[in-house]
Amino acid sequence: MARTQSELVNDRARLLGPNVSTFYDDPVHFVKGEGVWLWDADGRKYLDCYNNVPHVGHCNPRVVEAIRRQASTLNTHTRYLHDGILDYVERLTGTMAPSLNTAILTCTGSEANDIALRMAEAVTGKRGIIATDATYHGNTSLVSQLSRSNAPTVGFGLDQYLRFVEAPDSYRHADPNGTRFASAVAHKIEEIEHDGIGFAALIVCPYFLNEGFPDNPDGWLNATAELVRKAGGILVCDEVQSGFGRTGTHLWAHEKMGVVPDILTLGKPMANGHPVGAVVAEADIVAEFREGYRYFNTFAGNPVSCAAAMAVLEELEQADLVANAKTVGAYARSRLLALKDRHDVIGDVRGSGLIFGAEMVADRSTKQPASRFTDRVINAMRQRGIIHSKLGRYKNTLKIRPPMPFSIANADLLFDTLDEVLSQVPLDA
Secondary structure (H helix, E strand, O other), rough: OOOOOOHHHHHHHHOOOOOOOOOOOOOOOEEEEEEEEEEEEEOOOEEEEOOOOOOOOOHHHHHHHHHHHOOOOOOOOOOOOHHHHHHHHHEEEHHOOOOOOEEEEEOOHHHHHHHHHHHHHHHHHOOEEEEOOOOOOOOOOOOHHOHHHHHHOOOOOHHHHHHEOOOOOOOOOOOOOOOHHHHHHHHHHHHHHHHOOOOEEEEEEOOOOOOOOOOOOOOOHHHHHHHHHOOOEEEEOOOOOOOOOOOOOOOOOHHHOOOOOOOOEEEEEHOOOEEEEEEEEEEHHHHHHHHHHHHOOOOOOOOHHHHHHHHHHHHHHHOOOHHHHHHHHHHHHHHHHHHHHHHEEEEEEEEEEEEEEEEEEOOOOOOEEHHHHHHHHHHHHOOOOOEOOEEEEOOEEEEEEOOOOOOOOHHHHHHHHHHHHHHHOOOOO
């Protein structure tokens, strides 16, 4: 017999341990997905405006068939020869700059970022790492220490190697050329060198998604990249969220931001829910890492995972989903701007492609964050069959990041519902 919702909640705590988070005040129990839609255990249909893991749509037929076909033939690790991993890496790196020509596959973005930082140490011989103060890069012992938005309460003594710069905030601190951010990074590099640790790497999401995806213009990261390399460091771009055409303007967000990273990390959307991540870099960087660490991962790069990941690239191309992201994203932004004219609680609208949202404020003149109000909006939207979330330093920016087949009709349903919710939810409850 299926568990009731209360039994599910209680058994999660009993079997999985405490503090296993769920979304929403009233957790939702999904049992089916298709395209941009989800269904709960009672048969209610929801519009998914949050999940970028099913990048080309829930249960995408091309991906499902690729997994079925390969799983029915062979699945094993990469110490045996197999075409699948080679074909995939060749096609993946073929979409990138010539220097990004070699890859290590992982199971998660956390693993990818962990490897990237160890690569930086191998290449530079130094350990100092810089990240923003409002980000998330994963949950290994090393990268969890970087994740200020979800900071652990204990660590392994790694904090001495880490420095944090203020995350960009186009709404409160204009920095149109990126020079303010670059200056902050330069200051932290000097600090690391003065402390005798030595500068190894700057790691950033090039579109700063967890920081609230500020409206930084194309080419914004160029000044920062130049000073990182001048200081002998490695630029790591974490595209676990921003990659695979999400911004609509480019396949990779680092292209939009005007840089080619030394190391690129990938994850969540790579195989539409099958656990795949990657570290992509120039061959000499990968060779230095492999010489020092002799890395091996039992499951990463297995034939089934590579088949799923290849199917995602094929679907992106054949369904022209990057162009769709650009078109629908531009429409979504126009709808959000119209809502801003109607609702004073919307302080700022931003986004590119199929990552867009609005920052909620209690007062436009002071830009005071309306964080609790944002929670109430998200929960009210869930009750109306719309799934999305929040992010940013103050957790007051709507995080709308749907699967790539999201349409203009889907956007209309989202914003018509949001308009109703903003009209009904009290600001000061």
